[in-house]
Amino acid sequence: MNKAYDIVIVGGGPAGLAAAIAARESGTQSVIILERGEQLGGILNQCIHNGFGLHTFKEELTGPEYAHRFIQKVIDMGIEYKLDTMVMDISPERAVTAMNREDGMFVIDAKAVILAMGCRERPRGALNIPGYRPAGIFSAGTAQRLVNIEGYMPGREVVILGSGDIGLIMARRMTLEGAKVKCVAELMPYSGGLKRNIVQCLDDFGIPLLLSHTVVDIEGKEHITAVTIAEVGADRRPIKGTEVRYTCDTLLLSCGLIPENELSTSAGVRLSPITNGPVVNESLETSIPGVFACGNVLHVHDLVDYVSEEAAKAGQTAARYAQGAVEKGGREIEIHAGGGARYTVPSTVCIDRMDDRLTVRFRAGDVYKDAYVSVYFDEARVMRKKKRIIAPGEMEQIILSREQMKEYPDLKTITVKIER
């Protein structure tokens, strides 16, 4: 099977679904979603807890319910999709090579490609935890899949390393299913998860959150039997004499998410060393013309609502590109992250191509209280917004207006800063 489509979307999770719907609504008929899993919806299918959709639908949905609304729309609109289909390669000319059991290997020529592959959990191998390598150590997301999809409990006595949202959610989930969660240890002096999850998943069940703590030893040859947790200093090194041993049969790791960009890399897409996702312009277009990125493959989000919003934008701009309606050229203005902001998405903007308003998302590198988010057009400060708190675990955003940018005809660099 060799085929041509206007838009090929790699991944049928929340980003891919929203991108497909928006692309179709923008007038592009020939759209196909290629999904590796056996159903659409991606990670939302195993996120059975509630709290999704507060921004989009103004109600609290569970993950599967949130996914269902988008999947139903994709089906109602007659958007094509292929399940159990693995994309093997994307060429710089946008030939997408994929395979599945029915069609074998096939190539689709796409006018535009939308990368929506999501992210992966940081594995134990990337964490430098000493000790044995027994069974019973899972990433929090793997445990989530086992419990919620397969109906299988990984263990009964649990320690969790890392306070990312999935770890917090799993602390509650395992407790509800009868396990004893002894503690959640977090290396940093602040949690990487949302406040509401700390309260509703840990405090509700009396599970201690040990900030500035890490696992320094794992015991057990066949299966994990205990871990040792120690306090860490400001240099994040364990402090001697603070070690406490916890017996357990399960260790869950919730130590960060990494955008899954193997396909992007082999296509030659330029990645940001900070987000590990593609560097994109205002249209969410990567360094390869006609290849767009959105959702967690671009940068890791905390809220799916923002994934859907961002992906819809990628769907619109990809549709415009596929229809040949994109202004070529135009002067690119750089968007820099400075003074406390770690990165921005997008990282360039072209006045000729942007909409009236452009959402720029960023994350802070530390916790700031009563600080200001400022935007500079070259040396001139054009925006200054007071925030009571800014934390690495919560994504921030500012809105750039085209009108305002036009008032600065020589504008070269826009800088987003956090100022005390």
Added chain:
Amino acid sequence: MEIRELTCINCPMGCLLTVTMDGDTVTDISGYTCPRGKTYAEKEVTNPTRIVTSTVRVEGGRSERVPCKTESDIPKDKIFDVMREIDAATAQAPVVIGETLIHDVAGTGVDVIATASAI
């Protein structure tokens, strides 16, 4: 007089709220920086509720489990009673999203419904 400390969950600020109670009556709330914090503290000490989400075993289909939730929030102290009934329940495939799986779970007057379809 009883003093309870809470963390507000309405925004990332996470204000530390202090509630003073005389029996079941709230006599003072402090520590909040906006009205939402005050409302949250009041509800949390007088009538704390949660939505419970879990899964129900599926028989006669391809899926092992179907996700579910309490259709509305239930009293916080009933969470484990609700879980016991959810763990004991089974659903027959096919299950349609929104379908009632348990009526009046643990005497709360709230139904448990499927949050996805299962075949």
